Amino acid sequence: MNPRPSNRGQLSLLEDPSVSTQGSDRHQLAAIAAGFDAARLTQARRLAGLTKKAVAAELGVSPVAVSQWEAGATSPRPDNISHLADVLDVLPPFFSAGRPYARLDGASAHFRSLRRTPATQRDKAIAYTEQVWELAHALEKRVQLPPVDLPSLPADVLEDPCAPEAAARMLREHWKVQEGPIAHLVRTMETRGIIVTLSPFAGAATATVDAFSTSHLDRPVVVLTPDRANDVYRHRFTAAHELGHLVMHGEVATGDPQQEKEADRFAAEFLTPSAQITPRLPARLDLKVLEQLSAEWGVSVESLIYRCREVGAVSDASYRRAYQRLNQLRKLNLFRPTPVEGYSGEIPILLTRAFELAEANGLSLKDLAAELSLKLPRLRLLLGEPTTRPELHLVND
Template identity: 50%
Template sequence: MSAKHPPLSLAPVLPMDVSASVAAAFDGARLTQARRLAGWSKKELATKIDVTPAAVGQYEAGAIRPRPEQVRRLAEVLGMPTAFFTAGRPRAALDTAAVHFRSLRSAPARERERSLSFTELLWELTHAVETYIRLPRVDLPGWDGGETIPDLPTEPQQAARALRSRWDLGDGPIPHLVRLLESRGIVVAVLPYSSPDSRKLDGFSTARLPRPVIVLNDGRDDVYRHRFSCAHELGHLLLHGEAHPGDIQHERQADAFAAEFLTPTAKLASSLPTRVDFTLLGRLQQIWGVSLDSLLVRCRELGLHSEAVSGRAWRRLKSLRAEGLLPATPVRAFPGEVPVLLQRALEMAQRKGITTGRLARELHWPEGMIRALTDAQDSRPALRLARDPD
């Protein structure tokens, strides 16, 4: 494995002894999941365990099972307990066609596969937590436990206004977007790893799991881009029942939804300047929680700026950034934009005596992986989570 793709687990895990019965229960799909999560090809994994790439392919396909000593070696190099590779546990299964990826060209295939494995494991953790803690019910128009059937207007701006009405948001700013979606039962997460390739994935989402999932990438660590990406993925979940990764029309529709959802035309239009005024735009950025880029696009869309004026504005914006006068605003400076749903649920589970160690044993994960998936370090505002009756 190259240095830029460390295993997701935070520390080496010494595998348990593997009996012949454990080796006999080997699940090739789990090996595929762990290998993709590490960001490795079959050839790279084969080199590390001294077998051929064809042998790794056969292990994953279930054509042959690895011997106990090979299972121990797989667990060691992939940073997983040996029991992780056994069958019999609930497992999500995603492929590229089930996920709204922005582009199939911007990030390498292995990075998309890595993201799929991350999302599968995120659902498994959610499923395990829900055994003990009741999470907010999914309140997403058209949601039907594993898919979304469009239940709002198909025109993006109308859909955004309809959702605001259904969620009783009015037409003002949304101060805590991520927290809002979590309170509606949507699982939101941030990729816990970063590499030049993973940073090409701004965000992605899927409705093919028992809960809708949005995964964001804070590699650029800009809260305004983070919020827009989140609203963009919400648009996909609502407008596009079938994922068509990289579809230009779908991407434009999701952008249009996000812009109207975050900055409703009826409320924003009268406050936008008819000439380029970055001081005023900066104040609007703080009020609405959107980027200067988004506000300039809105000015152009609403006919407030001509094409020539818009072009000069973009050049000026680029110049200001090049001079370091518009530094990015960190996501963690805005607690309401940091996902905490699973972290809060884990805290509630711990008060009932369900430790992360116990969950890790049930999932057959290294305990550090649970911490990696739920690390938010935030305490406000509180989510309304309901305890299951004992």
């Protein structure tokens, strides 16, 4: 079940530009105040999960002053720059204009659980994605990442009632994985140039954020969260769900519940094509048989039970009884979920590998943090914690 090797998944070294590491002296703070980037303040505040009122209280200024700073109407004094950096846990140069910046808004991202995701957490998630893009952009100055390989679907396919299933089949064909299970789904997405991250960027609140994606950047970004990684099959379905958004909903406004249903249908067809899985489904809902199929195809038993009903293999009554039986067995600590740890092909590593290659050729973590004006813990969070250290080969240009 190993994916076919492809040069698209390899990284090649580019020229390493010089990195400036400035000190935070009085002259620097004055220069930052003179070239203050209001959008950076908004990003840092949202990442910190603070309101304008809370930031104002920490600095001893009025909320109106903070609002004016974020609106670009006025700029903070040099001493306020230093205090802002402390409160928002960034380096003072973070607020300087002139660095590459990808701006996103709430309409640019598909949230898996939009209705139960508070606006503050959506803002935090979007700000996090902006920083993921900045990290990828900085690494791409040194390392050649795989090109983005997502096909554009014809209008007649997108307008068809069976569009999600057709889109899934077309993507399988485009990626040359028409037959059988898709092993290493996350790794497959990364080799097609999609940035995937798995990080507790919002702490305990990642359970409400769930997962989200955006195609409104020059590289699509999929953000998966640790609460779904406690079950590798749920994690894979979530990744496939977000992939469905990237393929089908890149040019449409987000927030429509119908899009979430379509992404689920895409994920089911992409992971378990009906033409291939239907002959394998048991005539009776035998949980032992479904457990074997679950391990083979990399999807949950719940997903297969639903698939049985979806393709018309069982009645609604049999479907409900199977779910009830499975829930009873789970309460007895049977059919336990399997965490994603140990499944290296389902843990994102593209950004980590890119940094490791750049690091082997002279870039230090400290230099990269200085370039991005981030503290080291934040940079490590963006890079992710690698569980494997894969062997790397430079690609000759």
